Amino acid sequence: MNKDSRIFIAGHRGLVGSAIHRELTRLGYTHVLTRPRAELDLLDPEAVNEFFATEKPEYVFLAAAKVGGILANNTYPADFIRDNLVLQTNIIDASYRNGVKRLLFLGSSCIYPKLAPQPMPESSLLTGPLEPTNRPYALAKIAGIEMCWSYNRQYGTRYLAAMPTNLYGPGDNYDLANSHVLPALIRKTADAIRTGAPAVTVWGSGTPRRELLYSDDLAQACVFLMNLEDERYNTLFTENQAPLINIGTGEDVTIRELAETVAKVLGFKGSLEFDSSKPDGTPRKLMDVARLHALGWHHTTGLEEGIRRTWEQVQDRLPAAS
Numbered sequence: 001m002n003k004d005s006r007i008f009i010a011g012h013r014g015l016v017g018s019a020i021h022r023e024l025t026r027l028g029y030t031h032v033l034t035r036p037r038a039e040l041d042l043l044d045p046e047a048v049n050e051f052f053a054t055e056k057p058e059y060v061f062l063a064a065a066k067v068g069g070i071l072a073n074n075t076y077p078a079d080f081i082r083d084n085l086v087l088q089t090n091i092i093d094a095s096y097r098n099g100v101k102r103l104l105f106l107g108s109s110c111i112y113p114k115l116a117p118q119p120m121p122e123s124s125l126l127t128g129p130l131e132p133t134n135r136p137y138a139l140a141k142i143a144g145i146e147m148c149w150s151y152n153r154q155y156g157t158r159y160l161a162a163m164p165t166n167l168y169g170p171g172d173n174y175d176l177a178n179s180h181v182l183p184a185l186i187r188k189t190a191d192a193i194r195t196g197a198p199a200v201t202v203w204g205s206g207t208p209r210r211e212l213l214y215s216d217d218l219a220q221a222c223v224f225l226m227n228l229e230d231e232r233y234n235t236l237f238t239e240n241q242a243p244l245i246n247i248g249t250g251e252d253v254t255i256r257e258l259a260e261t262v263a264k265v266l267g268f269k270g271s272l273e274f275d276s277s278k279p280d281g282t283p284r285k286l287m288d289v290a291r292l293h294a295l296g297w298h299h300t301t302g303l304e305e306g307i308r309r310t311w312e313q314v315q316d317r318l319p320a321a322s
């Protein structure tokens, strides 16, 4: 990308999109295109086509999606499969029709089978059954990967699908019912401190393992991939392999360890309780990040440091404890 390239961030108000926006601004990109949902509903194919035809973006970060934690996915499966299929189809197709040079489609580590080998290489895609709590969302994401691959094969595009591990950061969703585990634990722990509650309730058994990446690190990886020179970028597109790359740290922790780390950073001295009525989900989903490392990108923010930075930025903005 040149500093004056026309770059569209779909989903620029979200956790990932806002981090990509910050990173592009920090690096001095001057022509970043954004539209709030009220002005451009990405579920509307005609509106999306018109936007692309008018603005002619050259590069697209597809960071808009229907996103949520384990309970949201399990409660609203129809919304998750429908909205994601429609939204990503609209953007990928409009990108092709309007000559977008590079598109980065963001998927998720939940595309891999529930019992994939650990760490999970890109080649484990479609090698086994998916985790039921997020199967509709995962299938929409798998369809997005296949769509990038199909357009590349049929139309000669070079659209890449990046699969981030679980993410967190300051622009996250802190709603207790619909959020992912880390923002939920930060809010619950903050609430316990404010109200003097003796314990924080953690969903499930605490034994599942998760790998967590700070949103600013992910944004750096996305911009790094978008900016790869042709010679290295083209190595990601071979006839027999989906155009897929994992983004993560290569390190994971148990949910119990995660809750303990949040307690340490926030200074909570009470105990943890485990609510076995809530689902555990996938037992483990550690990314194999060898492909990304071979290209030269590594994460820089450790888990404790990332939680500390997140906490510093959100502590005054969390809703009052109920």
Ligand SMILES: NC(=O)C1=CN([C@@H]2O[C@H](COP(=O)(O)OP(=O)(O)OC[C@H]3O[C@@H](n4cnc5c(N)ncnc54)[C@H](OP(=O)(O)O)[C@@H]3O)[C@@H](O)[C@H]2O)C=CC1
Pocket (backbone or CB within 6 Å): 010, 011, 012, 013, 014, 015, 016, 017, 036, 037, 040, 041, 042, 043, 062, 063, 064, 065, 066, 067, 087, 106, 107, 108, 109, 163, 164, 165, 166, 167, 168, 171, 172, 173, 180
């Ligand atoms: N968060 C995580 O842990 C992970 C996320 N990912 C992937 O990263 C990507 C971004 O996720 P994340 O930033 O966390 O999600 P967020 O929910 O924080 O952001 C999603 C963005 O998409 C926008 N959006 C959704 N639907 C529409 C629509 N119909 N029209 C216009 N805009 C819309 C939202 O707009 P609005 O602000 O108006 O709601 C929001 O800005 C997704 O593809 C997700 O699958 C992958 C792995 C883990």
Ligand SMILES: C[C@H]1O[C@H](OP(=O)(O)OP(=O)(O)OC[C@H]2O[C@@H](n3cnc4c(=O)[nH]c(N)nc43)[C@H](O)[C@@H]2O)[C@@H](O)[C@@H](O)C1=O
Pocket (backbone or CB within 6 Å): 068, 069, 070, 071, 073, 108, 109, 110, 133, 134, 137, 165, 166, 167, 178, 179, 180, 181, 182, 184, 185, 201, 202, 203, 204, 208, 210, 255, 278, 279, 280, 281, 282
């Ligand atoms: C990114 C990824 O995110 C989702 O998958 P997930 O990793 O299973 O989601 P999660 O972050 O919500 O939970 C991780 C683990 O943590 C436990 N857990 C404890 N206490 C809380 C808690 O308070 N809230 C939540 N949400 N989880 C909790 C929870 O029970 C589970 O064992 C997918 O839907 C899919 O959309 C996807 O791609």
